[in-house]
Amino acid sequence: MRRSGNGRSTSAGSRVFLAYAVASLVLVGLLGGLLVQGYREDAARQSEDQGRAQAQIIEEMAVAPALDGADLAAGLTTTQRQRLQEATDLAIFHGSVLSMRLRSFAGQVAFSDDGSTAGGIPVSAAAFRAAAAGRTDVAVVADSRRSSGLVIRVLQPVIVGASGQAVGVLELYLPYDAIAAHLRRQMYVTYWRLGSALAALYLVLALIAWSTSRSLRRYASRQEHEALHDALTGLPNRAAFRSRARDSVTADGPGGAVVLVDLNRFKEVNDTLGHHAGDELLKVVASRLSGAVGGTGTVARLGGDEFGLILPALPRDAVLELLETARGELVRETLLDGVALRIEASFGVALYPEHGTDVEELLQHADAAMYQGKRGTADIVLYDRDQVAHPAHWLMVQTELRHALERDELVLHYQPKVRLADDGISGLEALVRWQHPSRGLLSPAEFLPAAEQSGLIEPLTAWVLRRALDDQAGWTALGQQWPVAVNVSARNLEAPGFPRVVAALVAEHGTPSGRLLLEVTETALAGDAATAADAVVELTALGIGVSVDDFGIGFTSLSQLRSVPVAEVKIDRSFVTDLDTDAPNQAIVRSVIALAHGLGLRVTAEGVETPAVSAWLAEAGCDDAQGYLFARPTAWPHLLDLYLNPRGSGRHARAELDAVPVALPAEPDSLSTGGIR
Structure with a gap:
């Protein structure tokens, strides 16, 4: 019975641990996904910030000085165009700028690195309108010159002179491959660190789950044991006694006995020597009854100074012989607080199936026999319906x-x-x-x-x-x-x-x-x-x-x-x-x-x-x-x-x-x- 209970506790604990582990894995996975998404968004913002900074440098250091006094709507002079060409050739040559156009607010191309006056983002696009309004727009877009690949497109307002007024829009296309490679290297390191941290977190959570589930299993097992055992003597309690008696009575076999044992004059021990001595006496009784019964049956403490015995698969004579042995063990002299005592008890015996096949009925019969023993001179009384008064x-x-x-x-x-x-x-x-x-x-x-x-x-x-x-x-x-x-x-x-x-x-x-x-x-x-x-x-x-x-x-x-x-x-x-x-x-x-x-x-x-x-x-x-x-x-x-x-x-x-x-x-x-x- 106890093993069955422990098995249920272990199975339940394993299910708890498995559920905890799966839940932890899901949560860690979600956390990792959110962090990765966050890192990707941060990387995209980082590339956009880099493109914005590079465009601002080009606009301030190369384009704006070359356009002193220019009116992009009217077009550039040869001198202005030559200055722009000289200022941007090196960047175009080294590939730090892939393409560049200088456009008026109306969308006309006043200057381009390849000399074309067409193309570019439409004037109606939100990005162009934002740049025309004085705000820089940055986006990573597909490279129109290649079937695959990405570039950083920047639309930057061009501010000339000390007035701070924008005169046009600078449309830049910057290389993204180097930035992407750098970001990939950075993300690889980040992923590795993040993965290691999440794995460590999961292991910690799994360890906590295992430790918690083990503690829960132990606690459940302890609670189950305490629920079915007497705290003082360690014997099965009344609930366990009834359950085991029910199993014994309903099992196929030659029958057996249910016995109730009540100590005589136990109150005198408590009143004279104190409750601590009474507790010690109960422990002695539990030990002696268990020793006498051995592996042939079950000994339980039902409460107070009352004990119960289940003696399965024993005939009448064997039951009475065993109880005589138990009584002989009990009456051996015991020393409590320096006082020599002899323990006497009354045994009420009900046999099954002779005296009943229901546990409650057998307990009533055993109780009646025990009470009859207390009224008479015999310590061991076998239930006799003709002589024993029934509690009911x-x-x-x-x-x-x-x-x-x-x-x-x-x-x-x-x-x-x-x-x-x-x-x-x-x-x-x-x-x-x-x-x-x-x-x-x-x-x-x-x-x-x-x-x-x-x-x-x-x-x-x-x-x-x-x-x-x-x-x-x-x-x-x-x-x-x-x-x-x-x-x-x-x-x-x-x-x-x-x-x-x-x-x-x-x-x-x-x-x-x-x-x-x-x-x-x-x-x-x-x-x-x-x-x-x-x-x-x-x-x-x-x-x-x-x-x-x-x-x-x-x-x-x-x-x-x-x-x-x-x-x-x-x-x-x-x-x-x-x-x-x-x-x-x-x-x-x-x-x-x-x-x-x-x-x-x-x-x-x-x-x-x-x-x-x-x-x-x-x-x-x-x-x-x-x-x-x-x-x-x-x-x-x-x-x-x-x-x-x-x-x-x-x-x-x-x-x-x-x-x-x-x-x-x-x-x-x-x-x-x-x-x-």
Whole structure:
């Protein structure tokens, strides 16, 4: 592709140079013609001036002195004629004068060198009339005595005496051959010099044209390269990537893959070490990806911390094997500004023609797979239309979700948190659902990612807070003082004034601030740590508790738990499942409980589904538990009815709660997508 572009640039540059050279030659030729014409005209004027000067000398030195007192109309005396003959014989003899006539204003020949009294230029001629009027007329004319050849004809007024009055016209014919030969020699030298100068000028112009066209070719090639390559890494850019992907997809062959690569937590590098370190990191990534792919495909930087790979003519297994190699190269430790870093990235893979034959479609599928990887634990995700949410689908969901907020189609279900010490309910967690008019009751996983990718997460969170506080006022009026927990997003914590918005809603409902708990995922706290910490501090100062949800799967450090005033940690369900038999998870959970209690925090375990796990947690000192063992998420009046009208006690009450009909399958409930890496 690059060679083709250079070929076009070279061809265009050659055409420019050829056009410039031809144009320069034409201009130089025209200039030379004009100069030659000018020199010829100058030579003709020079010969005429020479003839005029010679005629004036003859008239003043030879003719006028011999005509003292003569009247040409009356004719010359013998003495005057003899004087004229003597004065002009020598010039006639030596050939400096070819022919001479002295004529009256009426045209009569008063004297001629050959004695004839006829001939000469007619009186009516403009040249004769000009001479009769006192002006000298000079012209180069054909020699009437020869079939070829030129002579200088001069018509000169004859002035006699001190009066300055003309008495007649002197008609002279002077030789032109010597003058012409001299002019030819002079013109030859002039032509040679002029030709040399014009040739030198043309060579200079040609050199300028060649240099200019070469500079233009280089500039065009550089512009073309810059238009198709990233300035920082030197990799092909988005435009080149799309073009090459289009060529690969449309080419006949066994197929291949389009891959999108997005770095994880790249913003932390920029914020912590500075943008110069971020740029160096991007160069390292570009180098390692290029080294891993080698000559089997194309690596491009699409913008920011996103890269694209085109892997043509590779089967599925070979693509995945190569990407594993690339991932292994990326995670090798890198030293930036004295800080050791490990680069992690999410790979979204779309195969062609299996997942599409259009570049845009493949990019959408690869982007959806990459986003799925950021939400999950796998770094390399192959597109699966049954599991991956399509970005185009998100746009539709976002549009429908806006209408759902306006039409009040959302509902809240609640799941109790149970104190392991006495089986009492310590609070309810609000979990949002969407009662879609055509698709039925939708779980958070089907619309929260789309909300998180747009500005809808903020009005959605506000709706959940308001509705949860409304519901809490309802069960409080019936005598239950249960606190309510609401999940919030990382984008909520980063929004300016979010703590004040929450405080205003609490005040509006007259709810004691201590009965509201906000749950944020551990990864949300790790995203923009400073902003999140400031928000948590402000919320805590207002009396609103903050809980760290999904603890153990993110990147919260011990120093963060020590410095950020959270009230609770919730151990992620991945550590709780089969906890009674899984020794490694038992060690982790015991450590988390001890750590949290050491910092004065409560500990809640999520995903408790068996009595054995519940018993183990109680023995380990865990404070609260949530899970299907106690109750599935449901509308709060159902929970209240079972609580106020129990048909059993202890585990029997839990079984009754578990028997509440719920249409939703088991799935993690969270308003926040802060856990997306």
